[in-house]
Amino acid sequence: QVQVVESGGGLVQAGGSLRLSCAASGSIFRLNRMGWYRQAPGKQRELVATITNGGTTTYGDSVEGRFTISRDNAKNTVYLQMNSLKPEDTAVYYCNLFQLLLNSDYWGQGTQVTVSS
Numbered sequence: 001q002v003q004v005v006e007s008g009g010g011l012v013q014a015g016g017s018l019r020l021s022c023a024a025s026g027s028i029f030r031l032n033r034m035g036w037y038r039q040a041p042g043k044q045r046e047l048v049a050t051i052t053n054g055g056t057t058t059y060g061d062s063v064e065g066r067f068t069i070s071r072d073n074a075k076n077t078v079y080l081q082m083n084s085l086k087p088e089d090t091a092v093y094y095c096n097l098f099q100l101l102l103n104s105d106y107w108g109q110g111t112q113v114t115v116s117s
Helices: none
Strands: 003-007 010-013 018-025 032-039 046-052 057-059 067-072 077-082 091-099 104-107 111-116
Touching (some): 018 091, 018 111, 032 067, 032 077, 046 067, 046 077
Parallel strands (some): 010 111
Antiparallel strands (some): 032 046, 032 091, 046 057
């Protein structure tokens, strides 16, 4: 069984920074992709950033240049450094683990990020 647990959300003023962490545990194969998605009230869930076990990254257009995703493969942990935060970044941020060999997705419970103007 796989578990995905996020931490690090909170309240920050516009222009500030936050760092999210996500740890996956259980039966995890080496070939995987971890990442972050977010969902604001009344909106669809959208891509924030993903990173493969090989280090290939993908970013959503709205966060490119402000957010940085990284990971520690030995710990099955992914991080999201968020800088220059804007009120429109306010959302619940969800961590995702996608295991390529199983074609399976695993989601965390979500962590709230609120950016005040």
